Amino acid sequence: MSAGRTRNGAPLLSCSGVERTLGAGRRRTAALRGVGLAIGAGEAVAVVGRSGAGKSTLVGVLAALDRPDRGTVLLDGTDVWAAPERRRRELRRRVGWVPQDALSSFDPRFTAGEVVAEALPGAPRGFRGARSGGAAVAAAVAELFERVGLDPGLAPRRPVTLSGGERQRVAIARALAVRPAVLLADEATSGLDTLAARRVLDALEAATGEGRALVVVTHDLRVAHRLARRIVVMDEGRIVEDVAADTAGAVGPHLDRLRRATP
Numbered sequence: 001m002s003a004g005r006t007r008n009g010a011p012l013l014s015c016s017g018v019e020r021t022l023g024a025g026r027r028r029t030a031a032l033r034g035v036g037l038a039i040g041a042g043e044a045v046a047v048v049g050r051s052g053a054g055k056s057t058l059v060g061v062l063a064a065l066d067r068p069d070r071g072t073v074l075l076d077g078t079d080v081w082a083a084p085e086r087r088r089r090e091l092r093r094r095v096g097w098v099p100q101d102a103l104s105s106f107d108p109r110f111t112a113g114e115v116v117a118e119a120l121p122g123a124p125r126g127f128r129g130a131r132s133g134g135a136a137v138a139a140a141v142a143e144l145f146e147r148v149g150l151d152p153g154l155a156p157r158r159p160v161t162l163s164g165g166e167r168q169r170v171a172i173a174r175a176l177a178v179r180p181a182v183l184l185a186d187e188a189t190s191g192l193d194t195l196a197a198r199r200v201l202d203a204l205e206a207a208t209g210e211g212r213a214l215v216v217v218t219h220d221l222r223v224a225h226r227l228a229r230r231i232v233v234m235d236e237g238r239i240v241e242d243v244a245a246d247t248a249g250a251v252g253p254h255l256d257r258l259r260r261a262t263p
């Protein structure tokens with residue numbers, strides 16, 4: 001079995017020929033225009049590009065949350081949109097998703113600990129399920145908090161009372177609760193000050209290992225270089241460059257432009 005490929009020879013997560021149009025009427029936008037990308041097991045990839053390039057849309061498609069208008073998404077070699085709903089739900093649990101706006105993705109009734117507890121495998125679903133955890137659940141939540149550099153003492157707090165960086169790390173802990181094969185993080189550090197951003201990046205770094213792949217969407221090349229070995233550049237709904245992150249010399253014009261814009 002070659003590195004980064006599943007037992008049947010397919011990459012861990014891939015898409016091909018993906019097209020996605022969003023909005024209606026005059027706001028209709030071709031967000032993805034024929035995108036193909038393959039992520040191997042354990043690979044760390046950054047998706048960069050200017051605002052509106054289609055990065056977030058691509059992450060939604062890769063997470064099997066957003067159905068493309070055309071094209072296929074394969075996870076563990078299985079076409080997620082051709083699979084029955086039950087199988088698709090199973091496949092989605094192979095993907096940990098860390099959204100750009102963590103707070104709005106949390107159920108406002110939950111404490112930070114309950115947000116993570118509800119995602120644990122086998123946990124009863126919903127509000128009551130998150131509340132009904134015993135000592136084993138509390139220990140698993142504390143372990144996940146520590147993994148992302150959060151004090152487990154924050155578990156009883158409501159996410160709305162936490163800082164932006166702490167919320168983002170709760171979202172990472174929640175994504176890790178399912179022991180995903182791949183973690184997808186969308187602009188995980190945007191709007192955070194330097195110290196908070198560094199802690200979130202540390203948490204993402206600590207989240208890899210165990211053969212887990214990482215896909216980070218960022219407009220910040222410093223984040224891309226810190227976390228990824230491969231940089232994929234998007235522009236106007238297409239992948240326009242795909243290079244090794246340590247490429248010191250000549251790169252394509254798109255990455256070159258982003259590099260010049262980076263302080």
Ligand SMILES: Nc1ncnc2c1ncn2[C@@H]1O[C@H](COP(=O)(O)OP(=O)(O)OP(=O)(O)O)[C@@H](O)[C@H]1O
Pocket residue numbers: 022023024027028029030031049050051052053054055056057058219
């Ligand atoms: N709900 C929507 N309705 C209409 N157009 C949309 C919608 N969501 C996104 N778009 C458009 O699709 C394109 C791709 O958006 P997307 O959010 O994927 O870009 P992005 O690269 O993630 O941008 P950013 O870095 O600003 O988050 C943009 O032109 C955007 O305006």
